[in-house]
Amino acid sequence: MADVLQQVVSGIASGGVYALLALALVLIYRSTGVVNFAQGEMAMFSTFVCWELLDRGLPYWVAFFLTLAISFVGGVLIERLVIHTVSRSQALTVVTVTIGLLILLNGAAAWIWKGEQRTLENPFPSDTFDVGGVVIAAQDLGIIGVSLAIVLVLWAFFQRTRVGLALRAAALNPASSRLHGVRVSWMLALGWGLAAVLGAVAGILVAPTQGSFDQNLMLPVLIFAFAAAVLGGLDSPIGAVVGGVVLGVVLNLVGAYIDFFADLRLPAALLLILGILLLRPNGLFGRSVVKRV
Amino acid sequence: MPLLELEDVEARYGAVQALHGITLDVGERQVVSVLGANGAGKTTTLRAISGTVRRSGGLRFDGKTLPRSPEAVARLGIAHVPEGRGTFAELSVDENLKLGAYTRRDRSGYASDYEELLKHFPWLAERRDQQAGTLSGGEQQMLALARAFMARPRLILVDEPSLGLAPLIVKQLFDVLRAWIDEHGMSALVVEQNANVALEHSERGYVLEVGRVAVEGTADELRGNESVRRSYLGY
């Protein structure tokens, strides 16, 4: 039993990372209306930026927050310079552009950082605690704590601030929002900036758990995050968080007790995506608004 | 100087020209009606003002040329209650009202305006946390007006508030609009098919026919006009 709980805790930790990236996907899906396939590569790029800043001797948390700021600006710029210019086209065009971005960012990172394996500093101690027989890694607790904090800050921003409300309104009803003076086009850019920040946190948290990383760090993570977002409902932020945690825990438990499953995690995630899209396209928490016409 | 002046305004949807040169004005503290048959260009006239359709011609607000983007027009103090009401269906009633006040910076003004709003629409208080999409049609129309009020605009554009509503509700809506406008020294340009109610609450009116102004005058003049009476007032 203690063993199971142990697996659950580390499952929640990896689920927290999936949740952050899934939230980023949801954020962009709600505002721009497409799945941003470049989300993982944006996160990978941020992770390299953080590595670079640390490599140049900045203290960890300075590098961390500086990376978030750079990522935010990067996300805004990507929206303004790339996405905005095709935003009037069909969804397929925009999706194709995000796939182009994926390839571009991956190639750029391989070129800038030479495609070598890097190691990102781990901010958390490698200690473990024994809580009533359950061994919990400080690293897992740290990841859970940071993920939770980010989710709460984001929630407060969207629910409690004027700009957060305008962001939601701009995604739900852009025409009406403009009539109220909301600069919808800038709200989209802001959404991309926030998504980039979420991705950066996910990348920075996940990289040390892999030992070393290169430009392909986030490809599998994006698949899991996508599965989590689809599971929760692509337009539901709560769904993304729940989906991420559920996926993390389930994958971890199954992987711990069925040894050949480790290699099957990605195909399993893809199957899950397919199954949900076929059987329950709105996911667990997808939009269910009572509309009167 | 009138608050709003349109001079020879044209507008088109792609190849379709909807306005063929509209000239009208709205004075300070006035309610002005725009009447006309379906497809006459009433909605398009409001859209031309708020910048939600491509238009040309002279459009001045407070003597200055109106900007082209809806956001900028809204920030100048023009609130547009659009056809279809523009409800944020998934958001709560309270959030809808806050969006109405989006361009405002004075928190205390918002609170006192909210109190005043409750005097006209007391049901808002108990529905504050309800999803706005679940309100009745009449309630959504009141909410749309309320959102516009919360912006403290200088001019309110209202598109067919009576659409699909019972006569009693329509009268109440117009009464509230008139009262709020008089109380706060605002102006309004109201598109309406229900000419009787509209003229009762207006100083002046315009009748549009296929994208042009066919008749204009004070509310009394329009009521006395033979063809207006036959076509729009029904007696």
Ligand SMILES: Nc1ncnc2c1ncn2[C@@H]1O[C@H](COP(=O)(O)OP(=O)(O)OP(=O)(O)O)[C@@H](O)[C@H]1O
């Ligand atoms: N989105 C659009 N695309 C193309 N043509 C349009 C569009 N909206 C309106 N029109 C055309 O422009 C003209 C004026 O339309 P408008 O909506 O302004 O009329 P209206 O007076 O508001 O009518 P109603 O009383 O039915 O609301 C009509 O001929 C209409 O067919």
Ligand SMILES: [Mg+2]
């Ligand atoms: Mg109309």
